[in-house]
Amino acid sequence: MPRKVTIFNLKLHDFRNYASVGLGLDGRNVVLTGANGAGKTNLMEAVSFLSPGRGLRRAAYGDVAREGAAGGFAVFAALDGMQGEVEIGTGTETGEEGQTRRLRVNGTPARSLDELLDHLRVLWLTPSMDGLFTGASSERRRFLDRLVLSLDPDHGRRVADFEKAMRGRNRLLSEPRPDPQWLDALERQMAELGVAMTLARRELVGLLSGIVEASRDEGPFPSAAMSLSGFLDDALEQPAYEIEETYAAVLRDGRYRDAAAGRTLDGPHRVDLLIRHREKDMDAARCSTGEQKALLVGLVLAHAGLVAGMTGYAPVLLLDEITAHLDEGRRAALFDRVDALGGQAFLTGTDRAMFEALGDRARFLTVANGTIAG
Structure with missing residues (x-):
C-alpha cells in the first residue's frame, strides 16, 4: 500500500x-x-x-x-x-x-x-x-509529457532544452548562409534530447498500458489502448545511439526543406498520442461525450x-x-x-x-x- x-x-x-x-x-x-x-x-x-x-x-x-x-x-x-x-x-x-x-x-x-x-x-x-481526444495533437503531447514528468523529474528539462535547440536551429536556417558547424552541433543536441524524450514517452505508455490492462475488470470505466505515432516509428527498436544517428541524419538531410517551411518538420514535437476505446475497438475521438469522459477518468486513475x-x-x-x-x-x-x-x-x-x-x-x-x- x-x-x-x-x-x-x-x-x-x-x-x-x-x-x-x-x-x-x-x-x-x-x-x-x-x-x-x-x-x-x-x-x-x-x-x-x-x-x-x-x-x-x-x-x-x-x-x-x-x-x-x-x-x-x-x-x-x-x-x-x-x-x-x-x-x-x-x-x-x-x-x-x-x-x-x-x-x-x-x-x-x-x-x-x-x-x-x-x-x-x-x-x-x-x-x-x-x-483531449478530439483536440489538437499538441494538447495530447502536453498531457503525455505531464504524465511522464510525474515519474521522471528530468523529462521537463529535456523537453525545454530540445525546444530551445530547435528554435536555435530554425533561426540559423533562416539566415542566408547558416554555419554548418553550428547546425551540426544543434542537430546533435536535438538528436540526443529528442530520442531521450521519445524513449521516456514510450516507456510511460508501456507501463500505463500494463496498469490499464490489469484493471480492465475492476469497474465501469472503459480501458484505453494507447500508442505513439509521428516520429521514427520504424526505428525505435534500435539501440538509442543508432536512433540518435538516424534522427541527426534526418535533420541534416532536411535542412533545405525545413528552411523553406520556416520550422522543423520532423521530431518528437510532432508525435501524437493515439487512444482507442479497447472494448469497442473504436478511436476515442469517435466515442460519445460520456464515453470519452469515462475513458479519460479511467486513464487518469490508472x-x-x-x-x-x-x-x-x-x-x-x-x-x-x-x-x-x-x-x-x-x-x-x-x-x-x-x-x-x-x-x-x-x-x-x-x-x-x-x-x-x-x-x-x-x-x-x-x-x-x-x-x-x-
Missing part, C-alpha cells in the same frame, strides 16, 4: 479572487462546492502550483495574481510528504525580466521548481481536458496508480467538476477508486448531492465569493 501525502495547511495571498485565505485540513479528501465563479477551481489551481510548471490552467503568472494587487501571488502549504513534514512557499515577484516564480522549502530558496517533486506529486483532471506504485507515495489528485457526464454508478465507482488509491483528493462541483456517496471519507466545504466555510 503506498504511503499518503497529506496537505494539512494551505494559505493563499493575492491569488485570483482570494485576497487572503487559510485552510486547515484533516487528511481526508476535500469536496469544494459552490456556484460557478465562486473560486473553487482557483483553490485547486493553487494546489497545482505545488508542482513544477504553470499550474492546471497553464496561465501567465500575471493573470494569476489578484486584480489590483500590488505584487504577485503567494501559495503556502504545510504537508506530510515524501521526505516527511515540510513547509513549501511559492509565488511570483517582479524583476527586470517580468514576473518570475520562486520556491522556498522550509524557508530556504530552492534551486529549481523541480525540487517540488521531491515532496509530492500532483495530478489533475479538469473540464478543459474533456476535448496513471495515479502507476505513480503510487513506482514512487511508493499516492499522488495528490485534483478533480475539477469531475461528476459532469458521469452517471450515478460511475460516480460511486470513481469515489471508491480514488479512496482505494490511498491519497488525498480535492474535488469540485456545484451540487453537493453529487458527492454524497463519499460520506465521511471527505470533508465538505462551501466556497462563495473568495471565502471558504464548512
Whole structure:
C-alpha cells in the first residue's frame, strides 16, 4: 500500500479572487462546492502550483495574481510528504525580466521548481481536458509529457532544452548562409534530447498500458489502448545511439526543406498520442461525450496508480467538476477508486448531492465569493 501525502495547511495571498485565505485540513479528501465563479477551481489551481510548471490552467503568472494587487501571488502549504513534514512557499515577484516564480522549502530558496517533486506529486483532471481526444495533437503531447514528468523529474528539462535547440536551429536556417558547424552541433543536441524524450514517452505508455490492462475488470470505466505515432516509428527498436544517428541524419538531410517551411518538420514535437476505446475497438475521438469522459477518468486513475506504485507515495489528485457526464454508478465507482488509491483528493462541483456517496471519507466545504466555510 503506498504511503499518503497529506496537505494539512494551505494559505493563499493575492491569488485570483482570494485576497487572503487559510485552510486547515484533516487528511481526508476535500469536496469544494459552490456556484460557478465562486473560486473553487482557483483553490485547486493553487494546489497545482505545488508542482513544477504553470499550474492546471497553464496561465501567465500575471493573470494569476489578484486584480489590483500590488505584487504577485503567494501559495503556502504545510504537508506530510515524501521526505516527511515540510513547509513549501511559492509565488511570483517582479524583476527586470517580468514576473518570475520562486520556491522556498522550509524557508530556504530552492534551486529549481523541480525540487517540488521531491515532496509530492500532483495530478489533475479538469473540464478543459474533456476535448483531449478530439483536440489538437499538441494538447495530447502536453498531457503525455505531464504524465511522464510525474515519474521522471528530468523529462521537463529535456523537453525545454530540445525546444530551445530547435528554435536555435530554425533561426540559423533562416539566415542566408547558416554555419554548418553550428547546425551540426544543434542537430546533435536535438538528436540526443529528442530520442531521450521519445524513449521516456514510450516507456510511460508501456507501463500505463500494463496498469490499464490489469484493471480492465475492476469497474465501469472503459480501458484505453494507447500508442505513439509521428516520429521514427520504424526505428525505435534500435539501440538509442543508432536512433540518435538516424534522427541527426534526418535533420541534416532536411535542412533545405525545413528552411523553406520556416520550422522543423520532423521530431518528437510532432508525435501524437493515439487512444482507442479497447472494448469497442473504436478511436476515442469517435466515442460519445460520456464515453470519452469515462475513458479519460479511467486513464487518469490508472496513471495515479502507476505513480503510487513506482514512487511508493499516492499522488495528490485534483478533480475539477469531475461528476459532469458521469452517471450515478460511475460516480460511486470513481469515489471508491480514488479512496482505494490511498491519497488525498480535492474535488469540485456545484451540487453537493453529487458527492454524497463519499460520506465521511471527505470533508465538505462551501466556497462563495473568495471565502471558504464548512
